[in-house]
Amino acid sequence: MTDAISSILSQIRAHETRMRGMSDVASGNGIAPTAGSATGGVEGASGGGFKSAMSNAIDNVSKVQNDASQLQQAFEMGDPKADLARVMVAMQQSQVAFRATVEVRNRLVQAYQDVMNMPI
Numbered sequence: 001m002t003d004a005i006s007s008i009l010s011q012i013r014a015h016e017t018r019m020r021g022m023s024d025v026a027s028g029n030g031i032a033p034t035a036g037s038a039t040g041g042v043e044g045a046s047g048g049g050f051k052s053a054m055s056n057a058i059d060n061v062s063k064v065q066n067d068a069s070q071l072q073q074a075f076e077m078g079d080p081k082a083d084l085a086r087v088m089v090a091m092q093q094s095q096v097a098f099r100a101t102v103e104v105r106n107r108l109v110q111a112y113q114d115v116m117n118m119p120i
Contacts, residue, residue, distance in 0.1 A: 005112050008054055012105055015062045057104075061097045068094040 068090040074082035 005108060007051070008105065008108065011055065011058050012101065015058055018062065054104075058101060061094075061101045064090075064097045065094040 068087075071082050071087050071090045075084065075087045
C-alpha cells in the first residue's frame, strides 16, 4: 500500500512540475469524468483499477490546466475567439479540478496514516 500512495504522490508532483514550466497548446476546456469513476468499486488489489483511475484523473486535471493556460495566452494575444468569460470559466475549472485532486491526495494520505496507526 505504501508503494501505491508513493506512486500517486510522485505522479501529482510530476504533474505540478510539468505545469510550472508548460504552456503547450491543448484543445477544449471542460472537465470530463473518468471512465469507471462512478462505479464505486475498489479494484486496486486485483489489477490496478484504482491506480489507472487516479492516473486518468491526474491526466485530466493536467489537460484542463493546459487548456486554461492556452486560452489565457490566446486572450492575452488578442485572439477574438478567446473572450474574457471563457478564460475566467476555464481558469476556475482548472482551479477546482486541481483543488479536488489535492483534497483526494490529502484524504488518501490521512486514511493511510490512520490505518498504519491502528493497534493490531
